[in-house]
Amino acid sequence: MIKDITQYFRKEMFPHIWCPGCGNGIVLGAILRAIHSIGWEKDEIVMVSGIGCSSRITGYVDFNTMNTTHGRALPFATGIKMANPKLKVIAVMGDGDCAAIGGNHFIHSARRNIDITAIIINNMIYGMTGGQYSPLTPTGKYGSTAPYGNIDQSFDLAALAASAGASYVARGNIFDVSQITRFIKKALLKKGFSVVEVISDCPISFGRINQLRTPVQMLEWIKSISVSKKVWEKLSKEEQVGKIPTGEFLDIDIPEYTEKYQNICINIQQERRGK
Amino acid sequence: MSLKGNLKNYENEKILITVNEEWCKTCGICLHFCPKKVLVANEKGYPEAKNIADCILCMLCELRCPDFAIKVEKKESIVSHGQQNRDLED
Numbered sequence: 001m002i003k004d005i006t007q008y009f010r011k012e013m014f015p016h017i018w019c020p021g022c023g024n025g026i027v028l029g030a031i032l033r034a035i036h037s038i039g040w041e042k043d044e045i046v047m048v049s050g051i052g053c054s055s056r057i058t059g060y061v062d063f064n065t066m067n068t069t070h071g072r073a074l075p076f077a078t079g080i081k082m083a084n085p086k087l088k089v090i091a092v093m094g095d096g097d098c099a100a101i102g103g104n105h106f107i108h109s110a111r112r113n114i115d116i117t118a119i120i121i122n123n124m125i126y127g128m129t130g131g132q133y134s135p136l137t138p139t140g141k142y143g144s145t146a147p148y149g150n151i152d153q154s155f156d157l158a159a160l161a162a163s164a165g166a167s168y169v170a171r172g173n174i175f176d177v178s179q180i181t182r183f184i185k186k187a188l189l190k191k192g193f194s195v196v197e198v199i200s201d202c203p204i205s206f207g208r209i210n211q212l213r214t215p216v217q218m219l220e221w222i223k224s225i226s227v228s229k230k231v232w233e234k235l236s237k238e239e240q241v242g243k244i245p246t247g248e249f250l251d252i253d254i255p256e257y258t259e260k261y262q263n264i265c266i267n268i269q270q271e272r273r274g275k
Numbered sequence: 276m277s278l279k280g281n282l283k284n285y286e287n288e289k290i291l292i293t294v295n296e297e298w299c300k301t302c303g304i305c306l307h308f309c310p311k312k313v314l315v316a317n318e319k320g321y322p323e324a325k326n327i328a329d330c331i332l333c334m335l336c337e338l339r340c341p342d343f344a345i346k347v348e349k350k351e352s353i354v355s356h357g358q359q360n361r362d363l364e365d
Contacts, residue, residue, distance in 0.1 A: 005343075006343065009343075014298060014343070015300070015344075016342070018341065019300075020300035020302035020341075021302030021304060021341060022341050023341065024341070025340070025341030025342055025343065026339055026340075026341050029340070029343065174339070175339075177335075177338040178338065181338075203302075214302075214303065215302040215303060215304050215341075216302075216304060216307040216308075219304060219307075219308070219339075
């Protein structure tokens with residue numbers, strides 16, 4: 001792994017705006033290290049984001065970037081990919097952005113299996129707007145709109161993406177940075193819709209109300225709830241409550257959308273010439 | 276290093292640790308998770324490589340730093356006139 005990733009920064013934007021200990025910076029580092037080890041040029045990468053703390057990532061990197069409307073990172077990314085399939089399109093989303101506001105776009109992008117890498121930074125809360133609970137807040141955890149504990153079930157994004165038709169699905173956490181770097185690298189190189197969910201922290205909006213006030217406490221908590229997929233499968237139903245499995249959940253090769261579209265175009269053109 | 280800001284260098288004959296105090300937000304992640312307790316907070320809370328002799332170059336502080344404020348380098352990868360060689364792989 002090549003160490004210096006500062007060449008990808010828009011340095012005038014630093015120091016960045018995120019709170020002390022925010023996992024977004026750790027995930028950004030992992031994405032840049034993955035891109036650096038692949039060796040892609042800056043100009044062939046497009047990074048698209050929606051709205052939220054995590055979506056500010058596009059402002060700090062010197063690729064082709066686009067900050068779009070809330071939850072609509074994937075539709076914009078789909079448009080970019082269809083217009084120029086040679087581009088490497090990365091969509092970075094937060095948990096609310098991806099699973100709530102953009103939930104429908106997420107499952108349909110997975111269903112199409114279009115060659116986009118979706119990186120979801122899951123801090124389990126709407127951090128930017130003041131700590132409202134999101135579809136990924138674990139049951140029983142507190143939010144500013146769940147002062148007595150969240151009674152909703154949270155989404156299993158990995159299972160959702162896998163069943164919707166994605167070709168690569170993995171989940172990691174910000175504690176194990178080399179693992180998420182590896183997953184992101186694999187996802188970037190995968191032809192088809194690839195999803196990497198990263199369990200992240202939010203010491204301000206999530207931590208304060210859940211007695212995890214410092215970034216260190218939050219990271220220790222993330223470490224304690226994360227178990228590898230193999231270990232998780234051996235746990236009993238009671239033991240699985242409150243734990244999050246990490247690892248690679250799906251890695252298959254299925255036909256990709258832009259390629260199928262190109263093939264149809266070529267076939268029709270040949271048919272017409274034949275007539 | 277092309278980063279602007281208040282750079283503090285800590286080094287011995289093998290290792291160079293650079294802390295960018297302008298970017299650092301003193302979150303304490305590097306201090307707590309350093310397996311060899313190389314890093315110690317100074318009076319302002321910024322990390323200081325007090326026990327640099329113990330550093331095992333695990334890079335965990337650099338990987339986990341959310342602010343890109345700490346950098347650990349092996350001395351062999353530094354060219355004599357101070358310009359750093361970016362092409363070395365781990």
